[in-house]
Amino acid sequence: AQSVTQLDSQVPVFEEAPVELRCNYSSSVSVYLFWYVQYPNQGLQLLLKYLSGSTLVESINGFEAEFNKSQTSFHLRKPSVHISDTAEYFCAVSLMNTGFQKLVFGTGTRLLVSP
Amino acid sequence: DVKVTQSSRYLVKRTGEKVFLECVQDMDHENMFWYRQDPGLGLRLIYFSYDVKMKEKGDIPEGYSVSREKKERFSLILESASTNQTSMYLCASSFLAGELFFGEGSRLTVL
Numbered sequence: 573a574q575s576v577t578q579l580d581s582q583v584p585v586f587e588e589a590p591v592e593l594r595c596n597y598s599s600s601v602s603v604y605l606f607w608y609v610q611y612p613n614q615g616l617q618l619l620l621k622y623l624s625g626s627t628l629v630e631s632i633n634g635f636e637a638e639f640n641k642s643q644t645s646f647h648l649r650k651p652s653v654h655i656s657d658t659a660e661y662f663c664a665v666s667l668m669n670t671g672f673q674k675l676v677f678g679t680g681t682r683l684l685v686s687p
Numbered sequence: 688d689v690k691v692t693q694s695s696r697y698l699v700k701r702t703g704e705k706v707f708l709e710c711v712q713d714m715d716h717e718n719m720f721w722y723r724q725d726p727g728l729g730l731r732l733i734y735f736s737y738d739v740k741m742k743e744k745g746d747i748p749e750g751y752s753v754s755r756e757k758k759e760r761f762s763l764i765l766e767s768a769s770t771n772q773t774s775m776y777l778c779a780s781s782f783l784a785g786e787l788f789f790g791e792g793s794r795l796t797v798l
Contacts (some may be wrong), residue, residue: 578729581727595746606786606788608789613791614791614792615691615777615789615790615791616730616777616779616787616789617789618787618788621786630762662729662730668748674720674735674745675732675787676732677722677729677730678729678733679727679729680729681726
């Protein structure tokens with residue numbers, strides 16, 4: 573069975589600093605990978621996803637993640653964070669070639685951006 | 688835009704009560720899911736459904752049941768609520784591989 577590890581439960585950072593949120597997964601078969609974001613008192617929203625093709629994927633608000641198959645990682649990065657990026661971020665994985673979509677989520681990383 | 692609506696944002700129930708959490712999606716998605724979210728544990732899958740009247744157990748189905756009588760509606764049922772079921776419950780739906788659309792969540796407190 574696949575699993576997802578987010579080593580950092582909380583990452584404090586100053587505004588305009590770079591940030592990396594780490595995500596590692598384990599699976600014996602090929603996977604799809606996702607990052608979801610949860611703002612306070614809201615549900616989860618898809619931030620970006622890797623299904624196939626280029627291993628570097630980007631979101632519309634400046635985040636990017638790179639799929640590294642050899643290291644089984646899908647770390648999320650942003651070169652300069654904003655106060656509004658304060659949220660909880662969840663990495664998720666699902667198996668390719670399944671008839672339906674069942675995601676396994678990591679435990680989440682809370683990003684705290686301060687002025 | 689896809690919309691997943693959960694009927695109640697906040698509920699307070701007593702131990703032993705029967706609890707219904709309703710979820711409706713408006714995009715004709717085949718797949719629907721119920722997750723439970725707890726601090727430090729992330730999201731854990733309770734049940735999912737890939738078609739009307741079809742259901743599959745997730746990772747933590749004990750103490751829960753579900754109903755999917757119509758494609759757009761997926762209900763989570765707690766037959767006899769207990770204090771350890773105090774949590775945030777998230778409903779989601781999907782069609783294609785990968786992208787789940789989530790509701791805003793239902794925060795349940797069991798006293």
